[in-house]
Amino acid sequence: MKNIVLVSASPKINEKSVSKELLVMAGSHIISDLFSKVFIDVRKSILTKNLAKDFETLAKADVLIFSFPLYYFCMPGILTRFLADYHNYFNSRENAKKHVKVYAMVNCGFPEPEINLEAVRVIKSFSQHINAEFRFGILIGGGSMMIEAKEAPFMKKPILKLKSAFSSIAADIQHEDSTTMDSIYIGVDFPLYRRIYHYMGGRGWITLARKNGLKKKDLYKKPYCLKTHPRITL
């Protein structure tokens, strides 16, 4: 039996994570008695100090699937920590597994999926550092829409594409001799989408801030503006 380890790495603590939900969806596409599935949540692993056990699980994996949010056009600090520490652990171990396949799913808040490319390339570089084979990435724009608006008519196409991408992973892990695969880009681009997105996004922040007792103008505070500009009175 082969081991599949699915790693989600949203830094969120109690809130629902898009990356995690996407990973669970991806996992549900892998239906085979030949594979065992284990989920690791990086935030939980660090909070509960379960790293040693989880690193051991990773080291025994035949397939690694990472899902995480884009943070500043690359990987969140929490995942960077997890992978750097795992790399050290990996180097200190003997008998590394051979032929490990790695996949990356990166989702972001902005609508354009292509901005996730560098984050996917980081997972590729990490794979090379642990002598694993990076297969391909799924780059998802407007991540939260894939969960929150998945029933909406205008989301039909992207959701279908998402499911087909998950099926591609499920099929690819079964192949022994793997040909190169291109990464898959999934965005939510329909005419007007960007404008609606910007408008709704803006309104959304104000509504959330009001719930915390703030006024609209409070959102624009500049707490670190220390330099005072001298006023000249004539």
Add this chain to the structure above:
Amino acid sequence: MRALLISDQEYQTKTYQGLNDLIREFLNQKGFEVELMESSADNLTFCMGCFGCWIKKPGECVINDGIAQINRSVMNSDVVIYLNPIIFGHFSPNIKNIIDRGLPNMLPFFITRPDGSTMHPPRYDSYPAQIIIGYGDEITDEDKQLFMDITKRHRRNIEVLIYPNPTETIIKALNRMELGRVGGLL
């Protein structure tokens, strides 16, 4: 003129020492007053993606650790230089925590940039010049290229350099850069 140097306590190798000496000498010669901030896993935790810095305490992180001092210092410098160990073609964990937790310095709303890409608007009228110097031993060309793409492809007002490189190359590149505050081109 104030320069802020941000470094990572976890990777203070010989290469780092060489880079640190070079940059300090350059800044001193230019007449900068230099402040050094060292990040470590003990004084900085991870962003928790709560957006509290936008909707609870606008402009400030809600986690009470060393980040407030760093963000304040960044916003009150003329130039900020990150001395960053390259890990998998990416930032190091500690430096990435500082970058993630710089989110309070932007506004939550969305704008479309001239190239059609989405971004958040700036919170402040001007920002320090930002230079990221990636360092390391035996970094592959692929990882160097990735590091440059990560820093530069999607952000304006940011410069990137790789070390080691001959001192003259670094100094020449630094001399070509604007080392003062710029408008909010994020």
